[in-house]
Amino acid sequence: MAAPTKLEFDVDMTCGNCVKKIENAFKGIEGVKSLDVNLLRGQVIVECNLGTEKVKSVIESTGKKAVLKGMGGSKGAAVSIMDVGSEAIRGLIRLVQTDERQLVIDGTLDGLTPGVHGLCVHECGDISEGCNSCGDIYGRDVSGQVSMGELGDIKAGPDGRAEFRIVSDRLKVWEMIGRSLIIHNGSIDEIKRNNSRDQRLTCGIIARSAGLFQNSKKICACDGVTQWEERNVPAAGHSRQAHL
Structure with a gap:
């Protein structure tokens, strides 16, 4: 059995309903071991055997924007x-x-x-x-x-x-x-x-690269673009995503 990976996302949550929507979106999804949704930090931590794009799509199915900030454990x-x-x-x-x-x-x-x-x-x-x-x-x-x-x-x-x-x-x-x-x-x-x-x-x-909880940036240093503006550019075509 492959070891699960922890994925850290910043999510533009505004209220308790956002938290409930995200929690409900992950119910019944195979491969998810644990889910931690923190409204105050605007943070979602998913421990799973799924790819990052799959997890991001589940979060964004709730209508909330998501940006991957870190991935993995303590081993690099x-x-x-x-x-x-x-x-x-x-x-x-x-x-x-x-x-x-x-x-x-x-x-x-x-x-x-x-x-x-x-x-x-x-x-x-x-x-x-x-x-x-x-x-x-x-x-x-x-x-x-x-x-x-x-x-x-x-x-x-x-x-x-x-x-x-x-x-x-x-x-x-x-x-x-x-x-x-x-x-x-x-x-x-x-x-x-x-x-x-x-x-x-x-x-x-x-x-x-940055691992879990190692990327606190909200604005890209190279051009001042916020992570929410940057997120609108496809990850597979944007070099700034390497700042992760």
Whole structure:
């Protein structure tokens, strides 16, 4: 059983009815372990096995705006902005070490070709030549057939969006800082067969990120935009989300 992840959201709640609406929205949803709605702080904490976009959509089904402020536990968190290699593909992937054993990879990407794509950790965080300078897939064994960095396949729908949550017991978040994530064209099996670098669709450097209760910002320092204005820009197309 995958360890649940705690997600921290700021929510524009104004009264007790807002709290009740949010609590009711989560009733009966499988994968939710606990829910804490704090009106005074404007904060919702959800401990669950669900992806961040799913949880956000449940909160916003009540008519309230929600912004993800932190994710994970005390073991470390990282983020990768997927905006190198293609002007059409944009996304954000978060990595959270929920305990000593399990790493949760949670992401949303837009602009992909519908179908299956492989997600891999690569050796280097060098994007000086785009995705081609990120090195090989991380952690290949001597046979070249197995790699710790092969996180798995993600699937983009007809609209080009892929939302996913992957749990790995082979990697640790502190080993990933400074490396890169790459979305490949085709499945992991296809990547192994052709090993072609021109199949690298988009990539991003893995950087340290705020964990739970570590992001108190309400206004983006780079342009003075409030989190509620910033929230109106899709997460998969806005680099400021990396401030998480």
